[in-house]
Amino acid sequence: MEDMIFYDRLQFAFTITFHYIFPQLTMGLSLIIVYFKWKYLRKKVEKYNDAAKFFMKIFAINFTMGVVTGIPMEFQFGTNWAKFSELTGSIIGQTLAMEGMFSFFLESSFLALFIFGEKLMGQKLHFLTGFLVFLGSWASGWFILATNAWMQHPVGYEILENGKFVLNNFSALFSNPWLLPAFLHNQIAAVVTSSFVVASVGAFYILRNKNIEYGKLFLKTGVVLGLVSSVLLAFPTGDWNAKNVAKYQPASFAAMEGIFETEEAGSEIILIGQPNMVEKKIDNKIAVPNILSFLTYQKWDKQIPGMDQFKKEELPNNVPALYYSYHIMVGLGTIFIGIMSLAVFFLWKRKLYNIKPLLWAIMFLFPFPYIANITGWYTAELGRQPYLVYGLLKTSDGISPTVSSGNTLFTLLGFVGLYMLLGLLFLVLVGKTIHLGPKHQTY
Amino acid sequence: MEIFWFIIIAVVLAVFFILDGYDFGVGIIHLFWAKKEKDKEVIAKSAGLFWDSNEVWLVAAGGMLFMAFPTFYASVFSGFYLPLIIVLWLIIFRAIGLEFRSQFKHQMWKDMWDKSFGISSLLLALFFGIALGNIVRGVNLGGVQNNISTYEGHYFFLPLWNNRFSPLSEHPGVIDWFTIIIGLITVVVLAIHGANWIILKTTSSINKQLKKVVLKLNIMLLLLTIFSLGIWQIINPNSLNNFIDKPYLIIFPIIYFSALIGLFFIKKLKKDIQPFVLSTLLILGGITSSLASMFPVILPSTNTINESLTIYNTAATEYGLLVALNWGIVGFILLFVYMIIQKRLMGGKIDKMDYGH
Numbered sequence: 001m002e003d004m005i006f007y008d009r010l011q012f013a014f015t016i017t018f019h020y021i022f023p024q025l026t027m028g029l030s031l032i033i034v035y036f037k038w039k040y041l042r043k044k045v046e047k048y049n050d051a052a053k054f055f056m057k058i059f060a061i062n063f064t065m066g067v068v069t070g071i072p073m074e075f076q077f078g079t080n081w082a083k084f085s086e087l088t089g090s091i092i093g094q095t096l097a098m099e100g101m102f103s104f105f106l107e108s109s110f111l112a113l114f115i116f117g118e119k120l121m122g123q124k125l126h127f128l129t130g131f132l133v134f135l136g137s138w139a140s141g142w143f144i145l146a147t148n149a150w151m152q153h154p155v156g157y158e159i160l161e162n163g164k165f166v167l168n169n170f171s172a173l174f175s176n177p178w179l180l181p182a183f184l185h186n187q188i189a190a191v192v193t194s195s196f197v198v199a200s201v202g203a204f205y206i207l208r209n210k211n212i213e214y215g216k217l218f219l220k221t222g223v224v225l226g227l228v229s230s231v232l233l234a235f236p237t238g239d240w241n242a243k244n245v246a247k248y249q250p251a252s253f254a255a256m257e258g259i260f261e262t263e264e265a266g267s268e269i270i271l272i273g274q275p276n277m278v279e280k281k282i283d284n285k286i287a288v289p290n291i292l293s294f295l296t297y298q299k300w301d302k303q304i305p306g307m308d309q310f311k312k313e314e315l316p317n318n319v320p321a322l323y324y325s326y327h328i329m330v331g332l333g334t335i336f337i338g339i340m341s342l343a344v345f346f347l348w349k350r351k352l353y354n355i356k357p358l359l360w361a362i363m364f365l366f367p368f369p370y371i372a373n374i375t376g377w378y379t380a381e382l383g384r385q386p387y388l389v390y391g392l393l394k395t396s397d398g399i400s401p402t403v404s405s406g407n408t409l410f411t412l413l414g415f416v417g418l419y420m421l422l423g424l425l426f427l428v429l430v431g432k433t434i435h436l437g438p439k440h441q442t443y
Numbered sequence: 444m445e446i447f448w449f450i451i452i453a454v455v456l457a458v459f460f461i462l463d464g465y466d467f468g469v470g471i472i473h474l475f476w477a478k479k480e481k482d483k484e485v486i487a488k489s490a491g492l493f494w495d496s497n498e499v500w501l502v503a504a505g506g507m508l509f510m511a512f513p514t515f516y517a518s519v520f521s522g523f524y525l526p527l528i529i530v531l532w533l534i535i536f537r538a539i540g541l542e543f544r545s546q547f548k549h550q551m552w553k554d555m556w557d558k559s560f561g562i563s564s565l566l567l568a569l570f571f572g573i574a575l576g577n578i579v580r581g582v583n584l585g586g587v588q589n590n591i592s593t594y595e596g597h598y599f600f601l602p603l604w605n606n607r608f609s610p611l612s613e614h615p616g617v618i619d620w621f622t623i624i625i626g627l628i629t630v631v632v633l634a635i636h637g638a639n640w641i642i643l644k645t646t647s648s649i650n651k652q653l654k655k656v657v658l659k660l661n662i663m664l665l666l667l668t669i670f671s672l673g674i675w676q677i678i679n680p681n682s683l684n685n686f687i688d689k690p691y692l693i694i695f696p697i698i699y700f701s702a703l704i705g706l707f708f709i710k711k712l713k714k715d716i717q718p719f720v721l722s723t724l725l726i727l728g729g730i731t732s733s734l735a736s737m738f739p740v741i742l743p744s745t746n747t748i749n750e751s752l753t754i755y756n757t758a759a760t761e762y763g764l765l766v767a768l769n770w771g772i773v774g775f776i777l778l779f780v781y782m783i784i785q786k787r788l789m790g791g792k793i794d795k796m797d798y799g800h
Binding site: 061063064067068069070071072074075077078079080082083085086087088089090091092093094096097098099100101102104105106108109110111112113116117120121166167168170400401402403404407410411414418422425429432 | 492493495496498499501502503505506507509510511513514516517518519520521522524525527528531532534535538539542543546586594595598599600759760762763766767770771774775777778781782784785788789
């Protein structure tokens with residue numbers, strides 16, 4: 001039983017982590033593409049149109065990857081989490097079916113038109129199809145977040161005698177207090193990833209002394225949008241989410257912040273340190289007193305319940321993983337604001353294109369928003385443990401009753417192998433596209 | 444309300460098999476009959492431009508099944524665990540084959556991805572047919588052994604095959620000689636459908652030859668269909684009862700057989716769209732006939748202890764189904780609009796189109 005749950009969780013974690021590499025770029029990039037296309041319509045300068053088409057090419061590669069790694073996500077609810085699907089399908093099936101209906105159809109219909117239809121449609125319609133692709137990809141995020149929000153903070157349901165969750169209030173799924181902050185935080189995080197990627201490609205072109213004109217455009221767009229989105233990520237959206245966790249999942253909040261003992265006169269905020277689960281303390285701790293209470297409740301002496309206030313069964317079952325995920329996300333977010341502020345400062349001083357160390361730093365920064373996005377999701381998902389539906393349905397009660405651990409390990413190994421091949425192809429193709437540059441693409 | 448959703452999902456599934464079906468079929472034709480590089484290119488493109496918007500129908504069907512019949516979704520997806528995951532892997536291989544073949548102008552690279560596209564299309568068609576065969580044949584619900592259920596009555600787990608490959612044994616596997624025949628029928632139907640798509644959408648040099656191929660495949664299809672109906676009678680003697688009780692259902696098999704007969708006259712058809720319409724009807728007739736023969740059962744039980752899964756004992760509650768019907772109608776109207784726009788801009792032969800490259 002234990003190893004069945006372990007392999008089911010590992011397979012889901014592995015496949016969703018790999019899958020989420022792609023949508024986080026496409027969601028943010030679609031916004032940037034729409035911006036370039038709009039600039040082109042206003043200014044009629046060819047480089048903006050080239051930029052839009054160049055990133056659309058990168059978008060298309062990511063979209064394909066997203067589709068083929070996304071289908072297994074939907075299937076896995078049934079294959080590996082059958083009991084969960086049976087009990088909650090009439091609720092989360094709503095939002096997942098709506099994603100197919102309102103987002104995938106929109107996105108896939110107009111993506112083909114955007115890529116192939118520029119000459120057939122004319123510029124204004126071409127802009128419009130780009131905008132619809134953007135709308136479709138953000139709608140997808142909305143429905144997935146609505147699904148996840150219900151698992152984090154279930155609303156609009158009743159539980160029948162046979163244990164099934166049934167919907168009794170459809171609109172509650174979308175007015176869920178968990179949803180809007182999580183959606184905004186997630187979408188802005190996607191914008192961070194894509195603006196860092198755009199800036200990184202720009203820095204690469206400038207350093208390589210090739211496609212300089214595009215390099216400057218990409219870098220400028222990337223760092224300005226990167227700074228704005230990094231700041232919005234921390235405040236207000238990150239702040240809202242943390243307050244939601246403190247309010248609705250206090251045990252997870254204690255675990256992710258690493259508070260082992262309740263402090264009567266206000267909690268400290270832990271910056272660095274390693275959770276020691278045996279002695280129930282943080283090793284090598286660097287912390288600032290009372291800040292956590294202030295940030296969460298705007299009161300320096302507000303008492304925040306620590307892990308000592310909760311029963312073991314209510315606490316997330318992997319506290320260190322949760323704590324690290326959360327701290328990596330927050331730490332990286334802080335670094336992003338720092339570097340992007342510096343970059344925007346030098347852009348304003350008209351020196352940015354000549355400061356090589358900073359350009360190198362920006363070029364190599366692009367993997368880190370991916371890490372921050374994924375650790376952010378780990379924070380949400382590990383924090384929800386040991387539940388699938390918070391407080392109501394345990395993870396161990398959601399797996400498929402008939403699938404043996406041997407079968408799951410077999411398919412997990414298959415996914416690992418196949419996804420390694422996919423990842424390799426992906427890198428080769430994106431590398432080739434960037435190498436060719438915006439002027440020499442064949443569309 | 445359950446019947447509404449059953450019909451909606453059946454339609455969405457049928458559309459999926461009609462749309463993604465032609466690009467599976469294109470893969471099969473590509474594997475066996477495309478020889479010249481120019482033909483290979485344009486035939487691959489006739490699938491490559493459309494596969495992702497076609498596959499969205501699978502995601503939509505999955506989502507709706509999940510929402511409307513959660514117990515069925517949970518039971519079937521976990522019970523057919525291995526074949527479904529293998530289908531996922533094949534879908535991935537097919538997609539990368541299509542997307543990546545033209546990325547480098549090197550013959551070895553192209554050949555490799557062409558084979559990946561062709562072989563996974565063939566196997567996918569086979570597996571989808573086998574899946575249909577399993578649904579029609581039924582499974583050992585509850586995993587009954589010696590008259591005792593191993594699991595809850597609506598769960599089961601099927602191995603890929605058992606030692607005798609027999610649908611009549613007590614615990615049939617996913618692959619047995621009945622489901623293999625249904626799988627072969629699907630391969631042949633989709634190959635015909637794919638050939639008709641190529642005839643419709645391209646001016647490839649093998650279009651004439653493909654009409655002959657369709658004729659040959661059609662003969663195979665007729666024989667396989669008759670054969671499978673015979674076997675089906677042996678496995679499940681009651682399989683035609685629905686058609687006797689509700690004679691109007693016979694319209695579905697009539698659609699199937701008329702389309703099948705119509706395809707014998709493929710050389711006489713003047714317009715390129717006519718064969719494609721016929722194979723569309725063939726798929727539609729095949730799927731609807733299978734479902735109509737079982738209705739309201741959606742997964743028969745092969746034992747007497749646990750009852751078959753029906754649309755009634757697996758459905759979500761009235762309220763959920765009703766709200767979903769409301770947004771579903773809005774969604775379908777929007778979808779219809781997208782399809783008209785897409786059709787107006789991307790209709791016609793693909794190799795004569797100017798995409799502004």
